[in-house]
Amino acid sequence: MAQQLGFDLPVRVALGRDDFLVAPSNAVALSMVDAWRSWPNGKLALTGPSGAGKTHLAHVWAADSGARIVAADTLNTTSPDALFDAPLAVEDVDRIARNSACQTALFHIHNALQTAGHPLLMTGENAPNLWRLSLPDLQSRVDAAGHAALDAPDDSLLAAVLAKLFADRQLTPRPDVIPYLVTHMERSFAAARTVVAAIDARSLAQKKPITRALAVACLDNPR
Structure with missing residues (x-):
């Protein structure tokens, strides 16, 4: 398929279950999210580096459980009563x-959900005991949750993530682009997001297809 040039198309991130890329680095976490009906104390902490799939898994779980998803830093502006009557994911x-x-x-929401028997999913980058919440009673409740960790990607998962990121942007790189990126880029999900965005921007600005040469230029000079 020829690369379409000159259109700044919206990024449509696919967050369905069939879009989640299963690999050894995330299979255990996925199985724990799937087993939400048997979480210890009805709650789970899902952790991993930026871009590892925490938000994607939260959406997978929400679709299965009927949960709402909220950002932790908005809880002080959200009516807690509106979050008590269903499962909840707090990112x-x-x-x-x-x-x-x-x-x-979050402390009051946690207690209300537990009383009502609704499960709670919490996400963060580091292990829960490193969140260092200043409210001791909340930290102790977080520590009592089950813990599922998403690990850094191997080559096959990193390649699949890059392919998905390009697809989310409706882009079709040349076949040798992703293998080159896997070999030469920083090995992280966050770096994958950054490099795909940079390649998209350069391809659009220069009106060039996404080739290995363009990928090389982006890695050598990401600006």
Whole structure:
């Protein structure tokens, strides 16, 4: 398929279950999310580096459980009562370590969900005991949750993630682009997102197809 040039197309991120790329680095976490009805104390902490798939898995779980998804740093502006009557996923809990208002809100939400028998999924980058929440009662409840960790990608998963990121942007790189990137880029999900965005921008600006030469230029000079 010829590469379409000159159109700044919207990024349509696919977050369905069939779009989740299963690999040894995430298979255990996926199985734990799937087993949500038997989570210890009805809650799970899902952790992993930026871009590892935490948000994607949260959406997979929400579709299965009927859960709402909220960002932890919005809890101080959200009516807690609106979050008590269904399963809930709270993303990036580690980012509210110094936000006492959001921590207090999450503490009350946690207790209400547990009383009502609704499960709670929490996400963050590091292991839960490293979130260092300033509200001790909340940290102790987080520590009592089950823990599922998403690990760094191997070659096959990194290649699949790159292919998905290009597809989300409706882009078709030449066949030798992704193998080159896997071999030469920083091995992280966040770096994959950054390099695909950079390649997209350069391809659009220069009105050139996505070739290995363009990928080389982006890695050598990402600006």
